[in-house]
Amino acid sequence: MSKNKGSESVKVVVRCRPLNRKEESNGPAGGIVQMDLRLGQVILRNPRASASEPQKTFTFDAVYDASSKQRDLYDESVRPLIDSALAGFNGTIFAYGQTGTGKTYTMQGVWLDPEKRGVIPNAFDHIFTHISRSQSDKQYLVRASYLEIYREEVRDLLDPNHGTARALELRESPDTGVYVRDLTSCVCKSIKEIEEVMNVGNQARAVGATDMNEHSSRSHALFLITVECSQPGPDGRKHIRVGRLNLVDLAGSERQAKTGVQGDRLKEAAKINLSLSALGNVISALADGRSGHVPYRDSKLTRLLQDSLGGNAKTVMVATLGPAPQHYEETLTTLRYANRAKNIQNQPRVNEDPKDALLREFQREIARLRAQLNHRKWRSKQKKEQVEGEGWERDGDEETEGEDEVEVEVEKEAQEYVKLEEQRLEREKEAIREDQFLLAEEKQRLLGEKERMMGDLRKEQEATEQLTAKYKAMESKLLVGGKNIIDHTNEQQKMLEMKRQEIAEQSRSEREMQQQMLVQDEETLELRETFTSLQQEVEAKTKKLKKLYAKLQCIKAEIQDVNDEHVRSRQELEQTQNELTRELKFKYLIIENFIPPEEKNKIMNRLTFDPEEDQWKFQPLVPAESKSSQMKKRPTSAVGYKRPISQYARVAIAMGAHSRYRAENIMFLELDMTPPNTSSLDRSTEAEQNQSRSVDNSPTKDRGVRKSRSWCQTPKSIASSSSNVSLAACHAATPTAAAQ
Ligand code: ADP
Ligand code: MG
Secondary structure: OOOOOOOOEOEEEEEEEEHHHHHHOOOOOEEEEEEEEEEEEEEEEEOOOOOOOOEEEEOOOEEEEOOOOHHHHHHHHHHHHHHHHHOOOOOOEEEOOOOOHHHHHHEOOOOOHHHHOOHHHHHHHHHHHHHHOOOOOOEEEEEEEEEEEEOOEEEEOOOOOOOOOEOOOEEEEOEEEEHHHOOOOHHHHHHHHHHHHHHHHHHHHHOOOOOHHHHHOOOOOEEEEEEEEEEEEOOOOEEEEHHHHHHHHEOOOOOOOOOOOOOHHHHHHHHHHHHHHHHHHHHHHHHHOOOOOHHHHHHHHHOOOOOOOOOOEEEEEEEEEEEOOOHHHHHHHHHHHHHHHOOOOOOOOOOEOOOOHHHHHHHHHHHHHHHHHHHOOOOOOOOOOOHHHHHOOOOOOOOOOHHHHHHHHHHHHHHHHHHHHHHHHHHHHHHHHOOOOOOHHHHHHHHHHHHHHHOOOOOOOOOHHHHHHHHHHHHHHHHOOOOOOOOOOOHHHHHHHHHHHHHHHHHHHHHHHHHHHHHHHHHHHHHHHHOOHHHHHHHHHHHHHHHHHHHHHHHHHHHHHHHHHHHHHHHHHHHHHHHHHHHHHHHHHHHHOOOHHHHHHHHHEEEEEEEEOOOEOEEEEEEEOOOHHHHOOOOOOOOOOOOOOOEEEEEEEOOOOOHHHHOOOOOOOOOOOOOOOOOOOOHHHHHHHHHHHHOOOOOOOOOOOOOOOOOOHHHHHHOOOHHHHHHHHHHHHHHHHHHH
């Protein structure tokens, strides 16, 4: 139901999981969720209300009850979206709901059971089957990335250092919108490879979390697939279409109990709330349509989903519910959320020939490598002809050239040429060895030369081999329609799939028609009514009045509910605010009382706010006039010295002054030639010795203490010592040594 051309609303489907064993044992109350699959309606019963109170009814694009199959949900609600992505649209699927209601089950499912595989593995199948079945003039490049948002930090799940790596930054570009800087993306050539990527990410997620369930219900996981497709257009040029898919498993939407939490846990709770409440605010703002400002920037999640909500993307939201009566409030909130999201209008368009298409780069690189190989081929051919010209025999029938077999041929030609040359060099070597007129020296020289030539030859061959390998590796990354992947399905299976799609399509349109009819019915009912008697008219009108009254009551109750919810969320926000204020006061107290004011001012003057990253940052100490001058350049060393050295230090060294000015050769490594000092422990002479030491400072006379020559001895104090000679020599030698 699009409002204007090119715009379409977010598709919202609801899924309810079966009661689990624990809930079944809780009592005979049964589920509170009923579903009308034909009409796409969810009917919610309030377990605490009286039987007379009307039940709440919501209508969606499709609903899936406890007995629904993964495959049905995929074929009906997801397949069209993946098809669009393959045609170059952006697409997003996100699962939203309380923890334990089946978000992960819907998105991932049970991998080992083909019946229970979720949206993501089915999408892998779909994408690669589509490629294998497409025409052979299409080239594809599939890339995958996996990230999570935990405590408002974006983390790359494919980074081997996931646990310790810094959080990633979000950036915005006019072409691709918001993206994650430095995010790992893996080129995938088959279903197996992309599944491997998913597994690696899931493991990183599990390792990072102490309690997996706790973690997964607090972090948002985004699996991103980019499919680039190049196809020759009517103008003969290759056009590239880029489809980006976001497959999102959100954190649990239930309210986190926050009372009494402090520090990290408080931050986490506040941030969980922040991301999901920001999502709620964005959905409300978009659904409302009146407020001009949409608060995308309030959280990382909403920034990443900016295109998916109200932008250039097709979006499917799967709201998951649990049927248990004790979660009535949460279920109702989820349904309200989902109901609001239906009204969001997106403007999807095909991404044609974007500037940053990786496929284009790959094609260029492959062309470059091919040209290089061709050049080598031409060169080796020339050389071969030269060899032939010199008269060496060879079994030479001319090779035929085919553009497609370029690698094979180049390899063959190069090998042949190398073989030929090797033979020739061997023969020459043999001839040299046997030549009796040559001097032994001369022979050696000539043989050495030939060896070198052979070495060069081998090096060249290796280079060619490397180039060929690189070329092959590059080319194998591109998937060619109908070629690279073996299609396991036979014709019958293909037909079956097509029929299933048709059925899904039909039931979808049937449901849409039913919903429209229901609306129209109500409108036309009164036009058709004719009354034969007054009594009848009164009866009919009374009935209608009752109906309308019931509706009114419903809406009143709804308003009351919404008000209550607002009050509740306001109270929660106030509570969070109070806790944050308390923490702020605590930090203030520390700053005011324990940090010197001048230090505080220095720090404050250096801080600036980076709205892009939503962080305070330190300004660099050196003013950033230009990028190049930002880094202080290291002064070049003075001529003749290995290290930069000041004029003062140079003079000091030349004067032989304090050795702290020496930049090198700080230690004296000459052997100490003075005889070792020994002393007997004769206490009676100690006083005398001390006296003599104070008179004469010479260490040679100092017999009680072992002489040491540390760098801090000044030459003056050891004027008469024998070691002075070596020290002075060393001083004199320093400039020369340093000049080396
Ligand atoms: P969430 O990711 O929303 O926290 P999970 O997907 O982990 O919830 O589901 C919780 C449990 O419920 C899992 O054991 C899962 O197998 C089961 N479950 C969820 N949805 C269904 C369903 N439609 N059919 C059968 N079991 C389901
Ligand atoms: Mg989960």
